[in-house]
Amino acid sequence: MTSRDPAREDLPELGVGLVGYAFMGAAHSHAWRTAGRFFNLPMSVRMRALCGRSRERVAAAASRLGWSSYETDWKQLLARDDIQLVDVCTPGGSHAEIAIAALAAGKHVICEKPLANTVAEARAMASAARSAAGRGIRSMVGFNYRRLPAATFARDLVAAGKLGTIRHVRAHYLQDWIVDPEFPLVWRLRAEEAGSGALGDIGTHIIDLTQFITGQHITGVSGLTETFVKDRPLPAESPGLSAAAGAAGRGLVTVDDAALFLARFDDGAVATFEATRFATGRKNGLQIEVNGDRGSLQFDVERLNELQYLDATEDPVMHGFRRIMVTEPSHPYAAAWWPPGHALGYEHSFIHQVKDLVEAVANGGDLAPSFEDGLQVQLVLDAVQRSAASRGEWTVVEGSGL
C-alpha cells in the first residue's frame, strides 16, 4: 500500500528556502530533512528551494541535500509564494540584507550566528524582527548549541535554583585549525567577510551559551585580542572551512586569532572568556563551568552527551562532580531518540532548533534566541573589541542598564 499517514495529511505545510550550502547549509538541510522523522511537528516541512550564486554548484547541492528546487538569486527565493520560511546560512556580511528583506516579504527567518558583522546591522535586523513580529512573523538566530540536551538541561538546573547565586563563569571555545602559519587566508580570516575572527565565529557561541544557561546578561568586559600569524598564503578559492593554499602570494589576516576577556554578569558573577583558533589539540573545545553557592556545572562540547553537576547542598562527604549522561527520556529532547546511553551528535542541535522553530511558527509562544538576543551578543562583541582597542579598559555593554 502506498504510504500515507492520514493523521498527518491535515498538517499545514511550511515551505522552506535556504540560502547557502556550505558547512552550515549542510547541517541545516539535515535538520530540515530529519526533524519531522523523530518529532511530531505541528506542520509538514517542505524543503522547497536551496539558493546559491553558482548555478552548477547549487543545483548539485540541492539534489544532494534534499531540496526540490534551487535559485541563484536570494531575491527570487523571497519572491516565491511556496516559501514561508527563509533560513540564512551565508557569511555574516550578508545576513542583514537578506534577513531584513525576507522579513519584509513576510517570511519567517532563521539566521545563522553571528547575527551580523556590525552592531548597526544587528540593530537594524532586531528592529525589523520586532516589526515583523507584530505581523505574526517569527525570527530566530542560530545559536544551535543551546539545543544540545546537556545545554538545555544545564539551563533548567540553574533555573530550578540548583546552583543558587552564581559566582563564577569560565568559558572557553578552543580550536586549532589555523595553528599552521601556512594555512591559507580563507574568508573567515578576513574582516570584510567575517566581521571578526575567533571572537565572532566561536566567541559568540560561548557568550550566548553562558547567558542562556545562567539566565543573566554580561554587563561589562575587559578584553584583549591577538593575531599571532599576521599574513597567510592567499587561497586558490575558499568554500567553507577547508581550502588549499594558492600560488598567489600572501595577504594580511584582518581578524583576531584569539580573543580573551573578563566579564561581569548582571547578578554579580565574574567570568573569564576565551575564544581561539590556536589551542593546539583542541578541535572543538567549547568548555563551560559555572559555580554557584549551591552547586556547579561543567560542560564540554567534545563530550556533548554529558553534563557534570555538583550538588553542594549535600553533606561534603558526598560532594563530587557527577557525570550525567543526558540521554534519559526525561532529559530535554532525548525521548525522541535512542535508549539511554546512546549518544547523540553535533547535528542534533540543529534538528532540535528546527523542531522548536516549527512549533513556534505553528503555535506562537516564545522563540529564543531572538534577533534581539543576537543583537545583545553583538553588543558584547562590540564591547570586547572596544575594550581591546583601549588597552583593556573596562567597557560597559551597551543597553545593559549600567
Add this chain to the structure above:
Amino acid sequence: MTSRDPAREDLPELGVGLVGYAFMGAAHSHAWRTAGRFFNLPMSVRMRALCGRSRERVAAAASRLGWSSYETDWKQLLARDDIQLVDVCTPGGSHAEIAIAALAAGKHVICEKPLANTVAEARAMASAARSAAGRGIRSMVGFNYRRLPAATFARDLVAAGKLGTIRHVRAHYLQDWIVDPEFPLVWRLRAEEAGSGALGDIGTHIIDLTQFITGQHITGVSGLTETFVKDRPLPAESPGLSAAAGAAGRGLVTVDDAALFLARFDDGAVATFEATRFATGRKNGLQIEVNGDRGSLQFDVERLNELQYLDATEDPVMHGFRRIMVTEPSHPYAAAWWPPGHALGYEHSFIHQVKDLVEAVANGGDLAPSFEDGLQVQLVLDAVQRSAASRGEWTVVEGSGL
C-alpha cells in the same frame, strides 16, 4: 529550477524493503534516508516499503520513517519486483525464515544481530548466504558498532601492527535497564522470542567487536550466566524496549540477566567478557580494552567519538593513553561529516553500514560481517551457554579448529 543532479541521474536504483519498525527499524530507516546525503553512493537508494503485522501501525510508521509504501506480510514484500534488498529488523526468532526466503527470492539481505536464536538457524542462514553469493546476492549481519569511526580506526591500528602481539582483551557491555524487579517481562526477557538475554542481545556485540578489532577469533570459553530476578510482572504489551507493567500477574524470566566468560583468542590472547543488564548507572557501557606488546587501545561507546591509544614503542617517559578524537578527515568515515571535534552519534554507525552495504552491492568486494561471521558469533554464544550449563568447564568454540 527543479532540483536535479545530472551526475546522479544515471545511478542504478536500489529498492529497499524493511521488515520491523521498532527501535532498530527507526535506526535503519534513518540510515537509509541519510546515507546518500553525506556519502557519494554508487546507487540511488529507494525506500520502497516498510513491513509489519499491524496495518495501522505500519502505515503510520512508513509515513513517519520515509517509506513509500507498506506491507503487512513479509512474503508480499519479497514478492515485489521493485525491491532488491531486504532489511530484517524483527526479533531474532524470525530472522532465519525471512532472511533465507529473501535470499532465495534473489534479494540482497541485511539482517539485524544476533543472526539467529539458535546455531541451527544460523547455520542454515550462512549456508543460504553462501549459496546466494554464487548468484551475486549479498548479505550482511548488522553488527553496527564496527562502523563507528573509533571502532574501525581501532581495527586499522591493530592491523597496522601498532599493538604487536595481543595479550589481553577486556570487554564489557554494561546496561542497567532491568535492575528494578518490577520492570515488566518484555519480549527481550523471554527465551522463546529473544533466544537469550544479555548474552545474545549485547554480548554478541562485544564478541563481534573484539574479534573485528583484533582480527582474531575466540577459540574457547569458560562461562557463567545468572538471572537475578526470576519473575517479573507481565507487560500489557511490549513494543520495543519500553513497556509498562500490566495487571496480569507475573511470569518467569527465561533468559540470562548477565553473562560472564573467560576466553582465549586464536593467537594466544586471553580475555574477560561480561554482558549485563544489572550494571547500575551504566546506560550503554560498551567498554573494550586491548593490550598488545607494542601498544594498547581502549574504547567506550558512551564516548564513541574517542579512542584511547597507548604507544609502548616510545620512551617510557612519554607513555600514556592518548585520547584521540576520531573526527579528523583522515579517520574512517569522518570526512563525510563535520569539522574535527564535532561529535557523531550512535545512529551514524547505521549510516556507515548502509554506505558499505550499498557499495558492496554495486561494486562487489568483501562485505563484512557476513552471515558466516554471524554464525561464528552464534557458535561462541553457544559455547558460553554450554560451558555455563556444565559448571564453567572449558568449552571449545565449534569450528575454531581446536
Add this chain to the structure above:
Amino acid sequence: MTSRDPAREDLPELGVGLVGYAFMGAAHSHAWRTAGRFFNLPMSVRMRALCGRSRERVAAAASRLGWSSYETDWKQLLARDDIQLVDVCTPGGSHAEIAIAALAAGKHVICEKPLANTVAEARAMASAARSAAGRGIRSMVGFNYRRLPAATFARDLVAAGKLGTIRHVRAHYLQDWIVDPEFPLVWRLRAEEAGSGALGDIGTHIIDLTQFITGQHITGVSGLTETFVKDRPLPAESPGLSAAAGAAGRGLVTVDDAALFLARFDDGAVATFEATRFATGRKNGLQIEVNGDRGSLQFDVERLNELQYLDATEDPVMHGFRRIMVTEPSHPYAAAWWPPGHALGYEHSFIHQVKDLVEAVANGGDLAPSFEDGLQVQLVLDAVQRSAASRGEWTVVEGSGL
C-alpha cells in the same frame, strides 16, 4: 628548650623490628617513622631493629630507613626483649616460619601479603594467630590498599546500604612491567620464592579489597592462568622489583603472567577478576567497580584520592557517577592530613595500617585483615589455581560453607 611533650612522655613504648628492607621494607619503615607525626597514637613507636641477611646492606638500610640497630638473623630479632612487634616484609616463602616463631615468642606480628605461598602454611599461620590471640598477641596481614581513604570510604558506603543488594563486581589489577621478554627472571617470577605470579602478588589485593568493600566472601571460582613468556634471562642478582639481565643464560618462568577468573560472592553477586603483568600501559591499574541495586562504586588506584559513586535512588534525570575527592576531614583518615583536595599517595596506606595496628595493640578491639582473612584469600587463590588446572571447572572455595 629541648623538645619534650609532657603529654606524650607517659605513652607506653612499642618496640618494633622489621624483617626485609626492599620495596616493602622501605614502605613500612616510612609508615613506622611517620604515623605518630600525624596521628595521636596511643603508644610511642620505637624503631628498634631492621633485619636482613647481608650485614653490609642491612646496616646501610637501617641507617637510611631510621632503625636504631640491625640484625642479620631474624631469630636474634625475635630474641630481643626490646621488641614487642615484628613486621615481616620478606618474600612469601618465609612468612610462615618467621611469623609463627614471632607469635610463639610473644610478639605482635604484621605480615606482608600474600600471607603465605601455600594453603598449608597459611593455615598454620592462622592457627598460630588464633592461639596467640588468646594470649593477647595481635596479628595482621598487610593488605594495605584497604586503608586508602577511598577504599575504606567505599566499604563504609556499602555497609551503610548505599549500594543495596550487590549484583556485580569487576576487579582488575593491571601492570605491565614484564611485557618485554628480555626482562630478567627475578624472584617474583619463580614459584619457589613467590608461590605464584600475578595471582599471588596482585590478584590477592583485589580478592581482599573486593571482599573488604562488599563485606562478602567469594564462594566459588572458574579460573584460567597464562604464562606468555616461558623463559627469561637469568638476572645477575634480584633485589626488589628492578633487576638487570645477567649473562648467565635463560631460565624457566614458573609462575603465571596473568590470572583471570569468574567468581560468585556469598550474597549472590557475580564477578570477573583479572590480575596481569602484561597490560601494556597500565602501571598500577587496580580498578574495581561494584554495582548494587541502589547504587554503584568505582575505584582506580592510579587515581587513589577519588571514589566514583552513583546513587540510583535519585530521579534518573540526575543519575551520574560522581567523582568524590576523598580528602574531606570527614573522610576516613583524612583529617590527619592536608586541607581538602590535597592529594595523598600510595605510601599513606601503610601509615594508616600502622595507625590501626598500634591502636589495636594498645586498646584491643577488632584488627583486620587478620591471618584468618589472609588464609581465606589464600583459599580463593588455591581454588583459582585448581580450577585453572582442571580446565576452568567451577571450584568451591574451601571453608566458604558451600
Add this chain to the structure above:
Amino acid sequence: MTSRDPAREDLPELGVGLVGYAFMGAAHSHAWRTAGRFFNLPMSVRMRALCGRSRERVAAAASRLGWSSYETDWKQLLARDDIQLVDVCTPGGSHAEIAIAALAAGKHVICEKPLANTVAEARAMASAARSAAGRGIRSMVGFNYRRLPAATFARDLVAAGKLGTIRHVRAHYLQDWIVDPEFPLVWRLRAEEAGSGALGDIGTHIIDLTQFITGQHITGVSGLTETFVKDRPLPAESPGLSAAAGAAGRGLVTVDDAALFLARFDDGAVATFEATRFATGRKNGLQIEVNGDRGSLQFDVERLNELQYLDATEDPVMHGFRRIMVTEPSHPYAAAWWPPGHALGYEHSFIHQVKDLVEAVANGGDLAPSFEDGLQVQLVLDAVQRSAASRGEWTVVEGSGL
C-alpha cells in the same frame, strides 16, 4: 648492632630551624624528616628547633613534628650556632623581617610564599638575598608545586622544545572553602596579615608555576578582583585554615575572594588567570593548560601524578592528549620513590624542595625559585591589583623590560 652508616658519618651537618607550626609548618617538618630517607642528600639534616610564640603549643608541636628543641622568639633562633638554615613558615606579613635578619645572621633561608605582603618588602628581601649570596648564603622561596614531578616534567618538555612557540596559557586555581557566608573571618581574609586574598595565597602559585613551566615572564596584565561576601563572623581564634565562628560579631573582609586577569608573556603568549575561593566543588583545583604550535600540556593538581601532553608534530590522525603517569624512574624525582603507577601526594613537593635546597647549600649551583623570582611574582600581583583598581586598564609589570 647499633645502626650506623659509615658512609654517612662523614656528611657535614645542616642544622635547621623552622618558624611557624601551622599547616605549612607541618608540611615542611615532614619534608625535613623525610628527604634524607629517600634521597642521598649531601648533608646530614638536623632538625634543631621549632619556633613559635606560644610556649605550650610550640613545645607540643616540636615534639610531634620531630624537632629537638623549641624557641619562642625567632631572634633567639637566629642567635643559635647550631642552626645554619632558617625555614620561614609564618604569615606573609612577617616574612621580610625574619628572612632579612636571618640572612644578615648568615643563615640560609627558605621562605614560604608569597615572598612578602608588599612589593617594598619583597624588594628588600631580594636585595638582602643578593647581598648574602656574595657571602655564600643561599635563599629560596617556597613555590612547592614546581617540584611535583609532573610540573618539573612539564617544564622539561617545554625547555626541550616539545611545545614550540607558546601561544596560550590558561591557569586556574580554584578552591571553595569560603563559599559559606558564615565561614569566619580568619587571618587569611584580612589584608593586614595576609596582604591579599585568593590572589596572594593561591594566585601566586599559578603565576609562578606558569612562568616556571613556560620559561617566560608575564609582562602586563588586565585585572579584576571581587569580594563576594563583604563581612563575616569574627573567629574565636584563628590558627591555620580551620576556625570556628566566634560569638563576637562580624568584621569586614579586607581581601579579594577572587581575582581574574588577562596577561601577556614576554614571548608573545596570551593568558587567562583566575584564583578564587568560590569555585564550589573545586577543593584544590590548580589547573594549567599551555598551547604551543608544536604541542600542548595540561596539568591539574587534583590529579598530580598525571601530565596530559599532546604532540602536534605527529600525523593528525594520531593526535590526542595523552595521560602520562609521571611515576617512571626516568621522571623527575620519581626514581627515589615507588614503582611506576604508585601515586605520590601533595607533601612530596615539599620533600623535593628540601632535597634541592640541601644540594644547593652543599654544592652551590642555581637555586630557584630565588627571592628575586619571588619579588617578580610580587610585581605581577601588584600589577594585577593596580589594574583592578583602575578598571582593568592594561598595566605593565614593573621590571619586565616593557
